[in-house]
Amino acid sequence: MAERVFMKGTEAIAEAAVRAGCRFFAGYPITPQNEIPEYMARRLPEVGGTFVQGESEVASVNMLYGAASTGIRAMSSSSSCGISLYSEGVSYCASARIPMVYVNVQRGGPGIGAIQPAQQDYMQATKASGNGGFRMIVLAPDSVQECVDMVYEAYDLAERDQNPVLVLTDGVMGTMMEPVVLPPMKSDKELEECRAKFLPRAIIGHPLGQQATCRPGSVGDGQEQANIEAAAMYETWDKDIRVEEFMMDDAEIVFAAYGISARISRAVIRQLRKEGIKAGMIRPITISPFPYDSFRNLDFNRVKGIIDVEMSIPAQMRWDVDFAVQGRCPIHEVLRSGGQLLTNDQVLKGAREFIKEVL
């Protein structure tokens, strides 16, 4: 096994991107993701890449649009209120089918919110990261290791679909340090092969629909055709749904959580199991596409209730859980927000109150 190193989430994300072949980064400072641009500013020149600190989020996301249009692996990152400013650029990338990868290290909201961690961008990330009803694959890591693995893989997904991919993490995983095993550095040859699959990338000089793999944001009749093609592509994502079903074989109490809330729930479930309570968890790893079937197909004769754990008030992922469960069992919420952190004890306490009612 490769050597494990002890890294901060944000720095591990940046290094994973470089190893995946990222050679362009544009971003604008915002806590708690500043170490990503800081790391990239130092690291990218070492591998012949380019770092630009944009004059704003809008400028940065549009630089990413431009860089990714050429087929180069590029990245940007921001946090919550900064990500809101990305909306226009992300929507344009979705329209033009640009394989761009970006990271949201969530903080409290709404508005400028708090610089402390939160999970308050779920709806924005999974339902409407910009205008126009486009969709993206959204990956939700629950450890620094998964941050690394998902950023590394995001480029393959983005290039396969010619579509933006978002890695949605939060300020806890961004600022904490944990042991990680880093993936290998992709060689120039490998990157050239990836790039060659999608050439020619440049839009200029190609009539609409001819040759160019990315589209100039179609107009008129072309727009609907582009939307139909995009919708057909979204339909292929059933195979990409990823979900962790933790101790679910005999579970009567089912935790629903993603990201930081999921890792906390896992620790709580182990504690409850020691006390003889049959608890388990459905953890969406892709929050878009969402693993509806994991909830839909629960045995509701056995399952007594669902505990939705999120660092968001009001709850957001709960909408997707509700959509699948359709009122077939009670759903309880354990929530914090606005930069207040969930701990094992808080989730355990919230879970116990509910368990007393339903078991």
Add this chain to the structure above:
Amino acid sequence: MERNLMIAGFGGQGVMTMGKLLAEATSQATDLNVTFFPSYGAAMRGGTANCYVVISDDQIGAPVSYSLEDLVVMNGPSLHKFLPNLKSGGNLFVNSTIVTDPVDRDDINIIKAPVTQMSIDIGNPRALNVIMLGVYVGATNAVPPEVIEKGIAHKFAKKPKLIDPNVEAFRMGLEIGKAQAK
């Protein structure tokens, strides 16, 4: 078995470095899971700083806990602010040079070490955190002392002159910790 530690003090006392050194050394020299989580945000020299280290042989949930097994306080304000977060039966480590207020709990173990004065006495005033790390490891056996000594060697690999003085500071603390271990 999971151990939650919080280290708190003034900015400049090496609170973050102490946590990071413990966590990174544990990551490098053991198979244990470990997390380090710093307070962040508006910070200034002389302001407050704190961090959390969780060490476990199982997967770690939250890297932050408000029911701690161990609490290190390097200054007075930290004692008053965070003492309620220490579990009954937990260990309180006090920098007794600076923290002179009485501790009004009788359900915890109190380990005192005048680490600020000790670091001045050995002519290495920046090493107060390394001494305190020794006290912590000596009293708790959270990790074997060799793990930290390797970590010190790694941390100062580019400034090898600093390795021996820091290992010595660590061992001074270790003896104090062992003597007060319950």
